[in-house]
Amino acid sequence: MAQKSYPNVIIPQHGRGFFGIGIYAAKVSHNIGTLWRSADVMGADFMFIIGKRYSTMKTDTLKSWKHIPLFEYESFEQFRSSLPKDARLVGIELDERSVPLMGYRHPERAVYLLGAEDYGLPQSVLECCDDVVQLPGRFSLNVSVAGSIVLYDRILKIAERVQQ
Numbered sequence: 469m470a471q472k473s474y475p476n477v478i479i480p481q482h483g484r485g486f487f488g489i490g491i492y493a494a495k496v497s498h499n500i501g502t503l504w505r506s507a508d509v510m511g512a513d514f515m516f517i518i519g520k521r522y523s524t525m526k527t528d529t530l531k532s533w534k535h536i537p538l539f540e541y542e543s544f545e546q547f548r549s550s551l552p553k554d555a556r557l558v559g560i561e562l563d564e565r566s567v568p569l570m571g572y573r574h575p576e577r578a579v580y581l582l583g584a585e586d587y588g589l590p591q592s593v594l595e596c597c598d599d600v601v602q603l604p605g606r607f608s609l610n611v612s613v614a615g616s617i618v619l620y621d622r623i624l625k626i627a628e629r630v631q632q
C-alpha cells in the first residue's frame with residue numbers, strides 16, 4: 469500500500485522508558501491485527517501474544533510485526549518469567565481492584581496486558597499484575613479498542629509530562 473504523507477502528523481513522544489502491549493489467549497485474529505496496528509502507530513516498543521489461538525492477522529495491514537518485535541509465549545508463566553527488568557505489569561480489565569485509567573500515572577517501563585475476548589483475564593493472572601486499570605463503561609469494550617485507548621492515554625499523559 470502506498471504511504472500518503474501528511475505535513476502535520478503528530479509523532480508520539482516517548483519520554484523515558486519503554487512499553488509493550490499484548491493479549492492473553494486472544495481468539496479473534498482481526499482484534500490482534502487491529503491492536504498491532506495501533507501499537508505500531510502509537511510507538512510501542514514490542515507486542516506479545518500469550519497462548520496461540522489465532523491463525524492470521526488480516527487487519528494488521530501495516531504488517532507491524534515487521535517493524536516492532538512480536539513475542540509469542542506458550543503460557544502466562546513463560547511470559548511472566550521473561551518480563552523486562554523493572555517493568556510493571558499493567559492488567560487492563562474490568563475488575564474489583566481496577567483503578568480508573570483517567571487518573572492513572574503510567575509507569576516509565578510498562579507492559580500492558582489485555583484479556584481474551586470470551587473470558588477476559590483470569591483471576592490468577594490479575595493477581596500477578598502490579599496494577600489493574602479500567603476504562604469507563606459498565607460493559608466491556610472490544611479488546612483492541614480497549615488496548616488502543618490505553619495506548620492513546622499513555623502517549624497523551626507522557627506528552628504532558630515531557631512538556632512540564
Ligand SMILES: C[S@@+](CC[C@H](N)C(=O)[O-])C[C@H]1O[C@@H](n2cnc3c(N)ncnc32)[C@H](O)[C@@H]1O
Pocket residue numbers: 560561562581582583584585586587588589601602603604605607608609610611612614
Ligand atoms: C471483550 S473483553 C472480555 C469480556 C469477557 N466476557 C469478560 O467479561 O471478562 C476483552 C478484554 O478487553 C479489555 N476490556 C474491555 N473493556 C474494558 C474496560 N472497560 N476496562 C478495562 N479493560 C477492558 C480487557 O482486557 C478484557 O479482558
